[in-house]
Amino acid sequence: MAERGFSVSKLPAFRPVALGVFLALYLPIFTLVVYSFNAGNSIAVWDGFSLKWYLSAWENDAVKTATLRSLYIATFASLIATTAATMAALGTTRRKAFKGQTFIYVMINQPLMVPEIVTAVALLIFFAQIKVFTGYQGLGYLILAHAAFCIPFAYLPIRARLEGMDLSLETAAADLYASPWQTFRYVTLPILAPGIAAGAMLAFVISLDDVVITEFVKSGGQDTLPTYMLGQMRRAITPEVNAISTALLVLTVVLLTCFFLLTRKRNQ
Amino acid sequence: MSRAEDAMTRTATRNGWLLSTPALILLTLAAAGPLLIVLVYSFLEKGQYGNVEWAFSWDGWVGILFTRDIFDGTLGLADAHLTIFWRSVKLSLMTTAITFALGFPTAWFIATRPAAERGMWLFLITIPFWTNLLIRTFAINEVLRSEGLLNTVLISLGLIDAPLQIMYTDRAVLIGMAYVYLPLMVLPLYAAIERFDMRLLEAAYDLYASRMQVLRHVILPIVKPGIVAGSILVFVPSLGAYVTPRVLGGGKNMMIGNFIELQFGQGRNWPLGAALSMTLLVVVMVALLFYVRAANRGSNTNG
Numbered sequence: 422m423a424e425r426g427f428s429v430s431k432l433p434a435f436r437p438v439a440l441g442v443f444l445a446l447y448l449p450i451f452t453l454v455v456y457s458f459n460a461g462n463s464i465a466v467w468d469g470f471s472l473k474w475y476l477s478a479w480e481n482d483a484v485k486t487a488t489l490r491s492l493y494i495a496t497f498a499s500l501i502a503t504t505a506a507t508m509a510a511l512g513t514t515r516r517k518a519f520k521g522q523t524f525i526y527v528m529i530n531q532p533l534m535v536p537e538i539v540t541a542v543a544l545l546i547f548f549a550q551i552k553v554f555t556g557y558q559g560l561g562y563l564i565l566a567h568a569a570f571c572i573p574f575a576y577l578p579i580r581a582r583l584e585g586m587d588l589s590l591e592t593a594a595a596d597l598y599a600s601p602w603q604t605f606r607y608v609t610l611p612i613l614a615p616g617i618a619a620g621a622m623l624a625f626v627i628s629l630d631d632v633v634i635t636e637f638v639k640s641g642g643q644d645t646l647p648t649y650m651l652g653q654m655r656r657a658i659t660p661e662v663n664a665i666s667t668a669l670l671v672l673t674v675v676l677l678t679c680f681f682l683l684t685r686k687r688n689q
Numbered sequence: 690m691s692r693a694e695d696a697m698t699r700t701a702t703r704n705g706w707l708l709s710t711p712a713l714i715l716l717t718l719a720a721a722g723p724l725l726i727v728l729v730y731s732f733l734e735k736g737q738y739g740n741v742e743w744a745f746s747w748d749g750w751v752g753i754l755f756t757r758d759i760f761d762g763t764l765g766l767a768d769a770h771l772t773i774f775w776r777s778v779k780l781s782l783m784t785t786a787i788t789f790a791l792g793f794p795t796a797w798f799i800a801t802r803p804a805a806e807r808g809m810w811l812f813l814i815t816i817p818f819w820t821n822l823l824i825r826t827f828a829i830n831e832v833l834r835s836e837g838l839l840n841t842v843l844i845s846l847g848l849i850d851a852p853l854q855i856m857y858t859d860r861a862v863l864i865g866m867a868y869v870y871l872p873l874m875v876l877p878l879y880a881a882i883e884r885f886d887m888r889l890l891e892a893a894y895d896l897y898a899s900r901m902q903v904l905r906h907v908i909l910p911i912v913k914p915g916i917v918a919g920s921i922l923v924f925v926p927s928l929g930a931y932v933t934p935r936v937l938g939g940g941k942n943m944m945i946g947n948f949i950e951l952q953f954g955q956g957r958n959w960p961l962g963a964a965l966s967m968t969l970l971v972v973v974m975v976a977l978l979f980y981v982r983a984a985n986r987g988s989n990t991n992g
Contacts, residue, residue, distance in 0.1 A: 430797075430801040430887050430890060431801070432794070432797060432900060432904065433900065434794070435794035435797050435798055436794075436798055438791065438794035438795065438798075439794050439795040439797070439798030439799070440798075441791075442791050442792075442794070442795045442871070443795070443810075443813060445868070446813075446814075446817050446868075446871065447813075447817075448832070448838075449825070449828035449829055449831065449832045449838075449868070450817065450820070450824075450825070450828050452828065452831055452832065452838050453824070453827065453828040453831055456831070463836070464831055464837075465831070465834075465836040465837055465838070465841060466836075501715070502715075504711070505711040505712040505715055506712060508708045508709065508710075508711055508712065509708060509709040509711075509712040509713075511708050512704060512705040512706070512707065512708025512709045513705055513708075513709060516701045516704075516705060517697075517698065517701050519698065519701050519702040519705045519706075520702055521702070521705075521706065522705065525705070525706075525709045525713065528712075528713055528716050528717075528721060529709075529712060529716065531716060531720055531721050532716070532720050534973070534974070534977055535720070535724070535970060535973070536925070536926070536928070536929030536946070536969055536970065536973055537929065537931065538929050538931045538945075538946040538949055538950070538966070538969070539724070539727070539929070539949075539966045539967075539969055539970050540720060540723070540724075541931075542727060542949060542950075542953060542962060542963070542966050543723035543724050543726060543727045543966070544719065544723050545953060546723065546726055546727060546730055546959070546963075547722070547723035547726050549740075550726075565715070565718065565719045566719045568715055568719070569715045569716050569718070569719035569720040570719075570720060572712050572715060572716060576712075626819060629821075630820075630821040630822065630823075632822065632823050632932050633931050633932065637950075637953075647821065647823050650823055650827070651823060651932070651935075651936070654827065654830070654936055662827065663831075666821075666824045666827060666828075669821060669824060670820060670821070670824060673819060673820055673821065674816060674820075677815075677816065677819050681812065
């Protein structure tokens with residue numbers, strides 16, 4: 422819509438409120454990042470620039486193992502979730518509505534609807550029973566839980582990509598005697614790839630960020646980075662937590678930027 | 690329907706289900722299925738050291754509102770529980786109101802930017818939305834604490850002498866929740882406003898409507914589905930909030946989420962925790978039904 426001389430869409434005071442909101446949204450995060458470079462022990466008094474808290478976090482074994490565990494869980498959970506979500510998206514998109522489709526939608530979106538604390542409690546009870554029966558205490562429970570709640574996040578961008586896809590390409594491939602598998606492998610999959618990558622990235626970020634479900638499902642000594650940080654917040658906080666947060670923040674923003682670039686291509 | 694079409698439908702159904710099976714198995718095992726176990730646990734007797742005894746009992750459900758006197762066994766209203774429910778509902782409603790008051794102008798501002806700029810402003814709203822909730826809560830913590838940013842600024846401006854004690858109060862939880870859930874309000878509002886036909890405003894102004902009248906009688910009724918959607922998207926996670934009240938509210942200012950956790954920890958009352966979880970789930974589901982209705986109405990009238 423072209424800008425007019427007298428803007429009818431202007432409402433008084435909306436602009437300053439909006440700009441204030443953006444400021445309020447970023448100021449706390451900005452402060453958090455700035456103080457991660459503080460030379461002093463405080464998260465409120467500035468003592469000059471230093472990277473010592475990054476170094477201290479890097480040398481902290483608890484942080485290191487928690488980080489590796491987080492990345493390990495996020496990698497496997499997002500791989501599993503993306504595979505399952507890709508298959509489900511192929512099964513539920515671009516075909517005539519079939520019996521039970523609504524049920525499948527509801528199931529896939531279920532983790533978005535149920536409060537995290539309720540799922541966390543449910544998994545605590547369920548896995549406690551399984552732990553007694555099988556004796557297995559490993560990271561499998563966390564990976565399984567993460568994979569499940571990552572599915573809707575992986576599913577949505579993949580499905581969006583599939584819905585925007587030109588069906589005639591696949592028909593053309595079939596006309597040229599490609600087998601269904603060849604059509605999928607050499608036509609559908611390459612076109613779908615950005616959607617799958619975007620879904621995998623979202624799933625990875627979501628798994629990396631999870632606090633509540635992890636806090637309830639983890640066995641002793643299975644802290645991930647977020648649950649480790651949650652534990653630290655009960656004590657006196659040093660800028661080390663800021664340094665860890667900043668590192669995690671940067672990783673998230675990088676992944677999200679990739680996600681936006683991947684999903685944007687579709688619209689061009 | 691011809692036989693060929695019939696066969697095709699059957700193949701489509703079969704393939705749809707087959708391809709969805711891995712996702713359905715994962716979700717049944719680690720998301721939906723365990724909810725049924727919680728339902729079962731809410732009807733069992735509590736074990737002495739946590740967990741449950743496998744005997745039927747209403748105690749979990751009764752315990753939501755009532756408490757049994759230790760001495761004479763009579764039932765009385767559990768005031769402490771009611772306080773927690775009331776705080777949860779009150780804080781969630783206030784969070785919704787605050788995010789609306791701030792989110793509506795913000796969404797309007799974004800939607801009235803030139804088309805080329807809008808993506809950038811939306812991206813600015815989305816980044817905090819996808820950023821770790823814990824990090825954002827922690828950032829608010831740094832702003833609010835007594836030696837934090839807010840108090841430092843206010844003291845250096847000479848507005849206050851002693852630091853304000855905001856941390857570990859309901860107000861801190863409220864500020865924190867409004868901060869972390871604001872994007873959930875802005876995004877659906879933006880979607881509704883963006884489809885809004887600005888020519889309607891011209892018509893209204895041509896007919897000598899004042900700005901207040903335009904806002905009340907033209908804008909708000911049309912973007913109402915967006916308002917309902919945003920409000921529910923904020924209310925639902927606020928009601929089930931766990932991290933924000935835990936970090937900003939301290940141990941005393943519990944919300945339902947923390948109260949549920951307590952039953953599985955020190956409270957050692959798993960059936961009560963299970964019954965509370967089910968109650969929260971039902972309340973949230975009802976709210977989401979309204980959301981779906983509002984969302985559908987929105988796409989029908991404007992789409």
